[in-house]
Each structure stands twice: as C-alpha cells, then as structure tokens.
Amino acid sequence: MDLGLKGKLAVITGGSVGIGLAVAEGLAAEGASVLITARGQERVHAEAARIGATWGVEAHGVAADVATAQGCAKIVTAAAQLGGAHILINNAGTGSNETIAEADDAKWQYYWDLHVMAAVRLARGLVPQMKIHNWGAIIHNASICAVQPLWYEPIYNTTKAALMMFSKTLANEVVGDNIRVNTINPGLVLTPDWIKTAKQLAGEDGYEAHLQGVADEAGGMKRFATPEELANFFVFLCSDRASYSTGSTYFVDGGWLRTV
Missing domain, CATH: 1.10.287 (Helix Hairpins)
Incomplete structure (x- = not known):
C-alpha cells in the first residue's frame, strides 16, 4: 500500500530513541525525509545517519531542547532550511513521579513547557510552512493517562490532558488549510x-x-506494545489514507482503557 509520503519532510521530536525513533524509521521506510530532534547531539546525529543510510532518504538530526523557546526555534529554522515541514510528530516527553502536595512550581512549569508549550511553539513555527505546501499532518503523542490518570504522576496526567485539548483546538483552527491534526493516546509501550x-x-x-x-x-x-506497533499507527495517520481524520484522539492501548 502506497501511503503517499515519499518526499514529505517529517519533524519528529524525541526522535533518537523509543517511540520517536520507531516513528522516524516507519516514515523513512515510506520514503519520507526525516528531521529528528533530541537533546543529545551525538545520538541524534548518529541515528539520523543510520536512518538515511538504511532507507536511502534524506535524514537530519538537530540537538535541541523542546522545553525551551530557543530549542523550538532551532527546529523551526532547520525545517525551513530543508524546504519546510509537511509532518510534525510531537513526541518528546517523559513521565513524572510526585504528589500534588509535594510538587513545587518549578516541576509543574517544566512539564508544562515540555508537553504543552513545545507543541504550541512548534505549531506556530511549522504550520506556516505546511500552509505553503497546502498539506500538513500533525500528531501529538499524549497518553492514556490524559483520561485515565495514574495516581503517582499528577503532573504528567494534567499536562497530557492539556496537550489533547490543544490538539483538538489546533485541528479546528487549521482544518481549512488542508492540515490534519490528531492525537494518539498510547497505553503500555x-x-x-x-x-x-x-x-x-x-x-x-x-x-x-x-x-x-x-x-x-x-x-x-x-x-x-513494541514501539514499532505504535509507530505503524502514527505513519498511517500521517498519510492520505487517513485523509478524513482530523481533530480526533485514538487510543492504542491494547484494551487498557476502562471506559467507552
């Protein structure tokens, strides 16, 4: 099945390991060019080189911290230099471990910047590039915890729920520009x-x-799930095979979600 992704430029945050790396590999296998980002410079460049050599596509690595405005700006600039992004995978993130009573403001702010403001800043910077192409796909990697919270990570639960709402709101704003925006809520990966x-x-x-x-x-x-199992769903949602899907949230959780 041709997913129509050949030649598209995909930006994947947190792209040097785990889910992000699997998504980058899946997109590269479909012929997409990839720009992976992560904080570790040596690893992100090594993985980009490996992806490019393995699938014969253009692959680049950018060392950047998406929890900062400067890091997001660096990614936007890199994408522009490569002709502009078609796809954005907001994947960078990590779990937390705290109680509401004990977590200080700094921890709340860090996770807000990492899970929410990164998506906001990258949308502001990359959506104009997608508009030039008259084509775009944005996927936010949230979590089942956005709607079914775990007791030990209230900050993660809250910021992932906010990311899910941001995704829906952004979808409504850009639906007329042929840009689709969706959320994936994984379970155990x-x-x-x-x-x-x-x-x-x-x-x-x-x-x-x-x-x-x-x-x-x-x-x-x-x-x-393996990262590759989840990545398959990301790749499909990026493609024109999912052309009528926007503003939606998909649970890929092996049946963990306990509600309908």
Missing part, C-alpha cells in the same frame, strides 16, 4: 525507559517478571 526503571526496581533477573506484572494489572491484552 516497551521503551528503554520502562526497561531501565524495571531493572532499577526488580534487578536484572526480575525485571521481565516486573513488567509482566504491570501488563497483567493493566488488563486487556496484558502485554506491552
């Missing part, structure tokens, strides 16, 4: 962060059993 945390909690010999316990508690399919 086996990223390096999950494995690292599991090893810290249960050790090298016990981490797999720990992860299975997490999956069993979630219910549904009782397993983690």
Whole structure:
C-alpha cells in the first residue's frame, strides 16, 4: 500500500530513541525525509545517519531542547532550511513521579513547557510552512493517562490532558488549510525507559517478571506494545489514507482503557 509520503519532510521530536525513533524509521521506510530532534547531539546525529543510510532518504538530526523557546526555534529554522515541514510528530516527553502536595512550581512549569508549550511553539513555527505546501499532518503523542490518570504522576496526567485539548483546538483552527491534526493516546509501550526503571526496581533477573506484572494489572491484552506497533499507527495517520481524520484522539492501548 502506497501511503503517499515519499518526499514529505517529517519533524519528529524525541526522535533518537523509543517511540520517536520507531516513528522516524516507519516514515523513512515510506520514503519520507526525516528531521529528528533530541537533546543529545551525538545520538541524534548518529541515528539520523543510520536512518538515511538504511532507507536511502534524506535524514537530519538537530540537538535541541523542546522545553525551551530557543530549542523550538532551532527546529523551526532547520525545517525551513530543508524546504519546510509537511509532518510534525510531537513526541518528546517523559513521565513524572510526585504528589500534588509535594510538587513545587518549578516541576509543574517544566512539564508544562515540555508537553504543552513545545507543541504550541512548534505549531506556530511549522504550520506556516505546511500552509505553503497546502498539506500538513500533525500528531501529538499524549497518553492514556490524559483520561485515565495514574495516581503517582499528577503532573504528567494534567499536562497530557492539556496537550489533547490543544490538539483538538489546533485541528479546528487549521482544518481549512488542508492540515490534519490528531492525537494518539498510547497505553503500555516497551521503551528503554520502562526497561531501565524495571531493572532499577526488580534487578536484572526480575525485571521481565516486573513488567509482566504491570501488563497483567493493566488488563486487556496484558502485554506491552513494541514501539514499532505504535509507530505503524502514527505513519498511517500521517498519510492520505487517513485523509478524513482530523481533530480526533485514538487510543492504542491494547484494551487498557476502562471506559467507552
């Protein structure tokens, strides 16, 4: 199936590892050019070079912190120099661990900048580029926690819920410009962060059993998705095969969500 993505420029934040890297690889496999961003300069450039060599596409890496205005501006400038973005994957983010009573203002502000303001700033900078192309696709990687919160990460829950609302609002604003905006709310995805945390909690010999316990508690399919499984859905939503989809939120969670 030709997804019509050949030659499109895709900007993927948090693109050097985990879900973001899998999405970048999936888009490159469809012939899209990719601009991946992450804070670590050595890794982001190495992964961009590997993607370009593997799939024979134009691939670039930009070291930037999307939690800052300067980092977002650097990404916007890089995309413009490459002819302008067609696709934006707002993926950069991380979980939190706190109580509302104990978390200070600085922690709330950091996650707000990372999960919400990054999306706002990149939309302001990249939507005009998409308008020039008269074609665009924006996908926000939020979380099942946006609607089904986990007790130990109130800041993550709150900022991901705000990202979901921003996505809907942006979709309404640009629907007349042939730019589609959607949200994906993943469930359990086996990223390096999950494995690292599991090893810290249960050790090298016990981490797999720990992860299975997490999956069993979630219910549904009782397993983690691979980053590639989630990336397949991202790639489809970017394509013209999803041409009537905008302003929507999709749960890719293996049946974890407990409501309809």
